[in-house]
Each structure stands twice: as structure tokens, then as C-alpha cells.
Amino acid sequence: MIKFSDDRLKVVQQIIARYPKGKQKSAVIPVLHIAQKEFGGWLSTETMDYVASLLNLLPIEVYEVATFYSMYNLKPVGKYMFEVCQTGPCMLNGSDDIIKYIYDKLGIKPGETTSDGMFTLKTVECLGACGYAPMMQMGKNYREHLTKEKIDMIVEECRNNAAKNN
């Protein structure tokens, strides 16, 4: 059985309090974000059922939300996820080359994860960084003005961080 820590449960209560009484369903999107972060970077059925029980919702109410929004991962993902934007303005500035370079370097196509479970490549649609293209999202932050050299540095940085944390 999965369960949030007491600290996390307190945060969930704070989130519910942002909405009027009886409207705790509004909290489902923010609470799913926390659950995804907490339980391995993706939403399993067990995780979604747990969120439903916390908010007093039917499981289906959580599933239909989780399957609609692109930031929820419904399958396991790598430790680091490169979400590379490929929409018009990024394409004009060479995002296709960045995606190809990541494939050349790590051997993963969009939607795939490296065999060591370190990296997942995902192509995404416009993230609102058109003036700083090409770009990708990595965790909470944006990495902008990408070049091949920058990708090399980021991959290096991820590997170093992972080695440090082990």
C-alpha cells in the first residue's frame, strides 16, 4: 500500500483549503502532481486510486483527468526526462537537429528510455519558450538556447548527479 508522509498529507490539506468547501475535486490536478513526484515519476493505477481516496472521488474521476493532461506519465520513465519542444518556433531554430542529436548520443527515439533507466526522450508541443529556442524541459526547469555542446553538458551533469546520489 502506498501512502504520503505526514508532511505531504499536510500539503494536500493546504491545497484542498484553497477551494470552497465541498469542492475538493478541484485539488485533483495539484495532488496528482505531488503523487507523480512522490511515487516514482509516473502514475500507476494504485497511485491514482490512492489520490481518489484522499479526495473522496471515484477512481474513474481521477483516471479521466490523468489521461487528459500531457504532464502525467502513465508509464514508468527514466530518472531524467528530456522533454524537447518541436513546435513551429523551436523548429525554425533547429529543434529537429537537437532531437536527432539526442538519438545519436543516447540511442533513444521520442518515447523511449535508455536501457540503464537514466534518460527518457519525449517530444512535446510548445512550452512557451519560443524566444529562447531550441529548448527542453528537464524536471522543474527549462534548458534553453540548446546546442549539441549543451546537450553533452546536460547529459554529463545528469550522470554526475546520479553517481553522487548513489
Place this chain on the structure above:
Amino acid sequence: MGRKLLLDKIKVENIRLYDVYRREGGYRSVERALKTMTPDAVTEEVKKSGLRGRGGAGFPTGMKWGFLAKPAEVPRYLVVNADESEPGTFKDRYLMEFIPHLLIEGMITSSYALGSNRSYIYIRGEYEWIVDILEQAITEAKNNGWLGKNILGTGFDCEIYVHRGAGAYICGEETALLESLEGKRGNPRIKPPFPAVKGLYDCPTVVNNVETIAAVVPIVNDGGTEYAKIGIGKSTGTKLISACGNINKQGVYEIEMNISVEEFIYSDEYCGGIAKGRKLKACIPGGSSVPILPANLLLTTAKGEKRLMTYESLADGGFATGSMMGSGGFIVLDDSQCVVRHTYTLARFYRHESCGQCSPCREGTGWMEKILWNIETGKGKMSDIDLLWDIQRKIEGNTICPLGDAAAWPVAAAIRHFRDEFEWHITNPEDAQRRNFGLAHYADPLKVATPA
């Protein structure tokens, strides 16, 4: 140098912090509104200012506020739309990231005008780090008495909460946004009823863009009449333009709505010309949904007048020879770019973002994407161009929300103005894989026949 009303202080060091923002004259509009004006008087100033919604539709803000139903004992809500997702648009992000208190100040003043005691910022999920910035600003504002109960001793209560989405362009449509805020899938609602009557939790609600609410601050400080003096005609005040693509200086610019498109692209104050010494081929002046224009029609209207950065001038000529101000997402293509490929990425975007509720949009966007991919990769047929035209015509106007129109317009405009380039892809598939059509076509785009 044009006047700046929103970004004038953005370079002040630490303007993100409350103490600095306050020292620079921040929160005056709240004092002025709450202490010296009635809520209706604030709305009146916004009406006088001529402010139009900055999210894309350009609807007069004061009029929208005027529609808000005010039944007794029913809460009313202000919801700020920070779900900025229109390709080419990154202005709200800039404002929230670097001068967050401007939005919070505008929200308090606007909440007072509308009678909202609980206001929300719906921010796109990907802007996660900006949530922290906004929440810090809200905490600072609250600690200094600008939020909470009985603000400035006037009896007005207001709380602001940030609600983070989870990745869905459609949630920028106001009724989809409200559905999402209620914890559901972002499926747009059938209107009427409009949010002003039945919005969040079935209560009267106003949904406004970040920039719109920020503009309320200078309007209340200096008066609506003063604001309306800037700009031309019904394009009053300043507008944030996020410029991207093949230009020398990409970024967010605040312009007075009276400069020409040519000045905006070529002057050093703004975009600084086309990058790498190349030539301007085309431009989408208001976010990916609005029609693309070839260089000559962008700089000059079909009547031969200089095109200006105003709502009216950008739309001059209708969709036949004009475009729209939209959200201010200004995407520039140089002569090395391929219009077919660019249009394909936009079609893919709309297929990805269609909520799936209405068949014309759900099916049509995927169909257009596939056909464009075929043309781009040398597998197209001449009849595909007419088929694309036919599909987009059948999406436009036949869906619950404007996403259908937004998906149809870029395809229509690309065919309207760059049909030769599509045909070249089909008749020279091998060439099309190796090089771009460049400027060969753009010299005389007006003579291209428009399919009926």
C-alpha cells in the same frame, strides 16, 4: 523610445521583491481603488481606457466586466488565465517571472472592482518555477496587509491562490480552464451560459489574461482617459509582443500601439532585423493560430498602406490579405524556411491539443497533419492541396470552441499565400527533400488563386 506602462520597472534590481516593488510605487492602485473609488468606478475607468483582452480575442475588458451577473449571496470569482500556450507566445511568463507583484496588484484591484473575495491564477503546469515566484509574492503581499481580511481597513476581503495545470493548450480557452480548475478534463463548455453568468462552480466569473489584469494597474493609477491617449483608434495603450523565429533579438517587447510592423522588425529598439543577414519571407504576427502573411503583405496592406502594430491594421484586408493581433506571439520566418514544414508542425500541435469533443476538430486535425506530412516528405498528390482546403473549411465554425478555427486558419493561410510552395513540393519531391523553396514565390503572392 516608446512609453512602457508594464515593463518600465522590470530592469530595477530585485523588483521581484515586495520592498523594492513598493518603493518603486507599487500597490498605489490598490490604495487608490479601495480608499477613494467604488467598485463600479474602477470598472468605469477600465471601460474608458478602451483596454482589450490581451489573451488573443481582443474583447473589450470593461464590457466583459460589465456583463458580470451580481445575484445576492452568490460568490463571484476572478480567474487569471496564465495558461499561456499559444505557440510564439511567452509574454505572460516574462511578466510573472520578473515582476510578479504587478500581476498580484492588478488582481487585488480587479477583484475589488468585480467583488471577488477568492481569486485564482490558473498557470500552465510547465511553468512550475514561476508558481514559486508567484506564491512568494502572494505571501509578501499578505504579510504587508494587501491580502486577507479587511484590506486597508476598508472591509474588503480577498485571497489569491495559484492553481497549476498539467499540460493542455485547450485550458487557455476560458470554459475549458474553468472545467480544469474544477478538477475535470479540459473540455470547453457550450456557451451560453457565459462565465459572466455561470462560471467557476456555477458562479459568475470573469476570466482575464495576465497582461490584461496587469494593465489595470496603470489604468487605475493614471485614469482610463490617460491610458486611452496611447495608441491608435480602438487599439489603446501598450501591448506586450513576444518576438521569436529568425530575428536578431528575440524577446518580449512592450510597444505603444502606433508603430509600424516594419519598424518593429527592423529597428534596433525591437527585433533588430532578420538574423544571419537573411531576408524576411513570412511572419505569423499574433500567435500560431492567426494567418501567416508573406513579407510584402506583412509590411504593407493590400491597399498599399504601411501596416501598423494595431488590432485594426494587422487585421486589415480580412483573412484574404490580412491577419490578426492575436496574443502578440510574433513568429518570423526567413527565406531559408519551409512554409510546408512549419505548417506541418502547427497542424501536429493542434492535433495533439484537440480535446476530442467535437468530431470536425478531433478527426480533421489528425487528417490535416497526415496530409501535410505526406506533402512535406515528397509523397503528396496535387489533389491533397484542395483536400486540405476542404478539410479546414469544414472544421472552421463547426466546433464548440475556437480551437477548431485556430487549427484551420494556419493551414488555410499557408495555402492561400504559398500555394506555389505546396505544388513545388508535390511536383519536385526530391528537390523538396534537399532544399527550400526560398523566396522564389514570395515576390508576387497576391496573384495566387484562392480555391473557392
